[in-house]
Amino acid sequence: MLTKRIIPCLDIKDGRTVKGVNFVELRDAGDPVALAKLYSAQGADELVFLDITATVDKRKTLAKLVTEVAKEITIPFTVGGGITSLEDVQVLLAAGADKISINSAAVNQPSLINEMAKAFGSQCVVVAIDTRRVAGIDWVHTHGGRKSTILQTKSWAMELADRGAGEILLTSMDHDGTKGGFALDLTAGISESLSIPVIASGGAGSMLHFKEVFTSGKADAALAASIFHFKEIGIPELKMYLS
Amino acid sequence: MKVVLIQYNSGNVQSVLYALERLGVEAELTDDQEKILSADRVIFPGQGEASSAMSYLKNRNLDKVIREIKQPFLGVCLGLQLLCAHSEENDTDCLGIFPIKVKRFIPAAWEKVPHVGWNKIKNIKENPLLNHLPDVRYLYYVHSYYAELGEHTLATTSYIQDFTAILNRDNFWAVQAHPEKSSILGEKLLENFLALPST
Numbered sequence: 001m002l003t004k005r006i007i008p009c010l011d012i013k014d015g016r017t018v019k020g021v022n023f024v025e026l027r028d029a030g031d032p033v034a035l036a037k038l039y040s041a042q043g044a045d046e047l048v049f050l051d052i053t054a055t056v057d058k059r060k061t062l063a064k065l066v067t068e069v070a071k072e073i074t075i076p077f078t079v080g081g082g083i084t085s086l087e088d089v090q091v092l093l094a095a096g097a098d099k100i101s102i103n104s105a106a107v108n109q110p111s112l113i114n115e116m117a118k119a120f121g122s123q124c125v126v127v128a129i130d131t132r133r134v135a136g137i138d139w140v141h142t143h144g145g146r147k148s149t150i151l152q153t154k155s156w157a158m159e160l161a162d163r164g165a166g167e168i169l170l171t172s173m174d175h176d177g178t179k180g181g182f183a184l185d186l187t188a189g190i191s192e193s194l195s196i197p198v199i200a201s202g203g204a205g206s207m208l209h210f211k212e213v214f215t216s217g218k219a220d221a222a223l224a225a226s227i228f229h230f231k232e233i234g235i236p237e238l239k240m241y242l243s
Numbered sequence: 244m245k246v247v248l249i250q251y252n253s254g255n256v257q258s259v260l261y262a263l264e265r266l267g268v269e270a271e272l273t274d275d276q277e278k279i280l281s282a283d284r285v286i287f288p289g290q291g292e293a294s295s296a297m298s299y300l301k302n303r304n305l306d307k308v309i310r311e312i313k314q315p316f317l318g319v320c321l322g323l324q325l326l327c328a329h330s331e332e333n334d335t336d337c338l339g340i341f342p343i344k345v346k347r348f349i350p351a352a353w354e355k356v357p358h359v360g361w362n363k364i365k366n367i368k369e370n371p372l373l374n375h376l377p378d379v380r381y382l383y384y385v386h387s388y389y390a391e392l393g394e395h396t397l398a399t400t401s402y403i404q405d406f407t408a409i410l411n412r413d414n415f416w417a418v419q420a421h422p423e424k425s426s427i428l429g430e431k432l433l434e435n436f437l438a439l440p441s442t
Contacts, residue, residue: 002362003360003381040426045360045361070257070261071264071265074262074265074423074430075383075424075425075426076385076424093255096257096258096261098255098258098385098424118292120291121291121292123357123386166359166385196356197355197357
């Protein structure tokens with residue numbers, strides 16, 4: 001049986017791990033390579049690195065970090081943040097990333113998803129969706145959740161799958177940083193309408209929240225950051241609890 | 244020991260090099276025919292799309308070179324699929340080392356495609372590649388196509404249906420999962436591959 005994946009997310013800013021509460025307030029949570037190694041040894045199923053301040057001149061730093069991580073860990077990892085072209089993707093895959101996550105670029109230039117899938121295969125294409133509920137409707141947001149779009153979340157997710165995305169990383173902006181649990185109905189609605197895996201993100205605060213998102217939330221994987229970085233939940237205990 | 248990785252238009256190569264490095268082996272990434280044919284171990288990594296990978300190999304005569312290799316050879320992921328007879332991915336004729344077909348997973352009710360994550364290997368046959376495996380039998384998979392079962396199947400994995408997880412015929416071995424990303428079991432498979440007797 002395929003196991004449900006537990007994915008610690010490392011938000012990277014200037015080469016350090018940070019975690020924003022509602023994507024605004026940032027706290028230092030340590031050295032990314034050390035954290036990656038620790039999570040890998042503890043039995044994390046996968047890792048995600050998001051460079052939240054990626055700009056053109058920072059890409060080299062990110063590629064270097066990717067190489068350091070790839071040398072140290074024995075589990076797969078995804079890299080995202082400010083990726084806008086096939087060239088960016090190529091550089092990060094060559095540096096040792098297994099999958100590439102794109103977010104704003106997918107909204108601005110949806111054909112990039114088709115091109116990535118064609119060039120590197122769907123398995124390395126993770127499309128992140130930041131979504132916020134306004135008057136009962138789920139809208140896609142970009143730029144770390146700051147900009148709203150005219151895209152509705154479910155139809156956008158379906159379009160991404162059609163274009164060749166291999167996985168959807170779904171972050172509920174309303175839940176992110178609250179530790180009140182994942183957005184279960186949102187996640188289930190998206191997951192049930194897609195034939196590709198959905199990674200739920202935003203709101204993890206307890207072990208029960210993970211159980212919920214894998215059962216009623218129908219998620220294929222669950223991502224969290226600060227609860228792991230600040231050792232509120234240990235990965236070995238969480239995996240034992242879920243098994 | 245001289246270990247080479249066949250260089251073609253495949254992703255994920257760097258991870259394999261790093262995994263070998265962790266086992267103390269400096270492998271060389273090359274598309275040079277002489278180097279490939281004279282190596283003690285040849286690894287054929289893979290991630291990508293079957294038809295473009297096959298045309299890339301053919302354009303560089305690597306399809307013929309691979310068939311001539313006599314030393315222990317390991318195909319990984321797409322590398323396994325390319326060693327089969329045919330792939331449904333863009334209707335591609337492959338290398339034909341293993342006389343089986345590669346098919347696309349058809350999504351089932353709760354089983355999505357691609358098959359992504361940690362899954363168990365089972366029905367494990369006796370083989371030097373599978374000696375002294377740790378108790379944890381999970382490997383990391385990421386793929387949308389699978390090889391059907393055949394006489395050369397050494398182990399299977401269940402997803403939507405049973406498919407071939409590991410293959411062996413003569414000096415050719417192949418693994419559908421990513422041993423370079425599969426923690427201790429993956430490491431053991433690579434270690435066993437490096438320890439196979441040379442011909």
